[in-house]
Amino acid sequence: MVGGGCGRCVVEGDQEEVIRIGGGVDMRKERKLVVEEIVRASEEYGFFKVVNHGVSPHIISNMEEAAFSFFSQPFPSKTAFPTYGSNNIGFSGDLGHLEYLILHPTHYSSLFHYPSNFRSSVNEYIKAVREVACEILEMMAEGVGVPNTWAFSALLRDHDSDSLLRLNHYPPLLPSHSSPSNSYNLGFGEHSDPQIITILRSNDVHGLQISLPDKGLWLPVSPDPSAFFVNVGDVLQFQCSNYCGFHRSVLNQSVQCFDWNLKVMTNGRFVSVRHRAVTNSHKSRMSMAYFGGPPLNACIVAPPEMVTPERPSLYRPFTWAEYKQAAYSLRLGDNRIHHFRSST
Numbered sequence: 001m002v003g004g005g006c007g008r009c010v011v012e013g014d015q016e017e018v019i020r021i022g023g024g025v026d027m028r029k030e031r032k033l034v035v036e037e038i039v040r041a042s043e044e045y046g047f048f049k050v051v052n053h054g055v056s057p058h059i060i061s062n063m064e065e066a067a068f069s070f071f072s073q074p075f076p077s078k079t080a081f082p083t084y085g086s087n088n089i090g091f092s093g094d095l096g097h098l099e100y101l102i103l104h105p106t107h108y109s110s111l112f113h114y115p116s117n118f119r120s121s122v123n124e125y126i127k128a129v130r131e132v133a134c135e136i137l138e139m140m141a142e143g144v145g146v147p148n149t150w151a152f153s154a155l156l157r158d159h160d161s162d163s164l165l166r167l168n169h170y171p172p173l174l175p176s177h178s179s180p181s182n183s184y185n186l187g188f189g190e191h192s193d194p195q196i197i198t199i200l201r202s203n204d205v206h207g208l209q210i211s212l213p214d215k216g217l218w219l220p221v222s223p224d225p226s227a228f229f230v231n232v233g234d235v236l237q238f239q240c241s242n243y244c245g246f247h248r249s250v251l252n253q254s255v256q257c258f259d260w261n262l263k264v265m266t267n268g269r270f271v272s273v274r275h276r277a278v279t280n281s282h283k284s285r286m287s288m289a290y291f292g293g294p295p296l297n298a299c300i301v302a303p304p305e306m307v308t309p310e311r312p313s314l315y316r317p318f319t320w321a322e323y324k325q326a327a328y329s330l331r332l333g334d335n336r337i338h339h340f341r342s343s344t
């Protein structure tokens, strides 16, 4: 269990609660039950674990080995890769004890410089986790009563989807680098993920913590390398409010006007989870986060089914490009959703 004094609202986690959250949605159970569990967890926490997800352990271990081997290179070799970063998170001065690599599957140039075995591990992994993400989004749409159950997932399947894979490596802490309380240091500060959905997986080392809505508690999440953790992203919180998504390639026809309504796609019915990662171990921690994002020009607005006179639209429509720009210009921990609330 992780506890201690780093950050402004650190409270030791309640193990019972962690177990309840981390128990896992079993994807092999009857679909109706899986849908119910996913919707409930997305409303309550914006976070859940999935087990029996169907991704081959071979694909996962290949990706992890490729990532460890990348990070084991000398520092100057790593900095030659344009999407490698260390200690600085984003562009607004946030710091963390980690190094990372950002890989954009649809940007050919993002993978161009890597050896072919690395590229194929990344491509295979992304393909597999995108399927998991899409299946979950389809169940979410079904669970909240959106008739086109592919409406959210189509955004990830879009050729122009702005999805990415982020590999985070938290090296073990040297004693001279640990915080005065010696409990842990911040690896990745408090934030919510801006995209639609995150499929997160880590090796068997503790570090991830989630914050419960309105409770000011940080709960440590026990690692489970055979499972994926799912974060509801900001866009899905929005989107489960006004939606209507059409996709050229899905419909196989030319659609003049994209009516992507992710509202902050659930009109606030789902919550995006605030989370962070701490380094508290003598072992390296590796997390691999697939962020499912919409195309840049997608208009984020909730499905009509999610907006009623009793539940008016909470957010104004905006494009993913607008939101992304706002997200990256603010500090990691800022509440950016707030800037997109309707004025009425």
Ligand SMILES: O=C(O)CCC(=O)C(=O)O
Pocket: 166, 168, 188, 193, 200, 202, 207, 208, 275, 276, 277, 287, 289
């Ligand atoms: O390392 C982790 O478990 C969390 C990483 C994370 O939150 C992120 O990459 O957005």
Ligand SMILES: [Fe+2]
Pocket: 191, 192, 193, 275
């Ligand atoms: Fe995150």
